[in-house]
Amino acid sequence: MSQEPDRLFAQPLAQVADFVFNEDVARVFPDMIKRSVPGYPTIVENISVLAARFAQPHTTLYDLGCSLGAVTQALRRHVRADGCRVIAVDNSAAMVERCSEYLHSQDSMFQELLPVEVIEADILALAFQPTSLVALNFTLQFIAIERRPELLARIRQALLPGGALILSEKLRFEDAIEDELLTALHLDFKRANGYSELEIAQKRSAIEKVMLPDSLQTHRQRLLDAGFSQVLPWFQCLNFASLIALP
Structure with missing residues (x-):
């Protein structure tokens, strides 16, 4: 499917609205x-x-805040445990629609992929099925800080022994x-990828009240408080990281 370049903040805006995962963002999201x-x-x-x-036979795998389904597509290609299925969830109608289109295209290119169900829903209200793998890929940071512990606790309750949360x-x-320093290096990364100072400034203004990042220490303690036994950082590049949390 065709992908458009991100030029959403390339022109001066009279007023920069809070960032929303709408059709405009979905169109340029990749x-x-x-x-x-x-x-x-x-x-x-x-x-x-x-x-x-970590995926166990005959269990459900979750991609929470799936956006256009990049994680779901990767799971479908590489997980070989018998009887698994993926549930991909996002609260943006535009993202869900395009995610479904991308997954349909994937079906035509590969055989024997895991079955997937794409749901438009608020993950805070989701009734979790027993699961062996949950992916929260750049999603928790968009959830109200006071609601993060309850979501992680519910994920922990749904996780089967031997499963994992990837955050x-x-x-x-x-x-x-x-x-x-790491914030400055991240801005350098954006400049190196062709974003102008105007785009960087307007995007920051749009997202600063919507995306509220935590420290690694905060993530670790919150996960332990939710009942996870171990929290293992497995990747970091500048100020972006990914963790494995084990039940």
């Missing part, structure tokens, strides 16, 4: 996330490698010098 999130393709492909270890997030750093 280009946007590749140019904005260091290591994103590596994270997605390796989630499938991790999932192949990918942008990080803030408690050391001010470290935070300033």
Whole structure:
């Protein structure tokens, strides 16, 4: 399917509205996330490698906040456990519609893929089935801070022994010098990928009240408080990281 370049913030805006995952964002999302999130393709492909270890036969796998389904597509290609299926969930109608289209295209290119169900829903209200693998790929940071513990606790309750939660997030750093440097390097990454100063400034204004990142220490403690036994960072590139949380 055709992919458009991200030019959403390329022209001066009289008023920069809060960032929303609408049709405009869905249309350019593959280009946007590749140019904005260091290591994103590596994270997605390796989630499938991790999932192949933790996915158990005849269980459900969840991609929560699936956007256009990149993680779901990777899971379908690489998980070989018998009888698994994927439930992909997003609260954006535009994302769900395009995700379904992408998955339909994937069906025509590959054989013996895991079955998938794409749901438009609020993951905070989702009734989880017993699961061996849950992916929260750059999703928790868009959820109200006070609601994050309850979501993680419910995921932990649904996880089967031997399963895993894979959590990918942008990080803030408690050391001010470290935070300033890694933030500056992230902006350099965006410039190197062709974003102008105007685009960077307007995107930051749009997203700063919507995406609220936590520190690695906060993530670790919150996961332990939710009942996970171990939290293992497996990837970091600048101020973006991914963790494995074990029940």
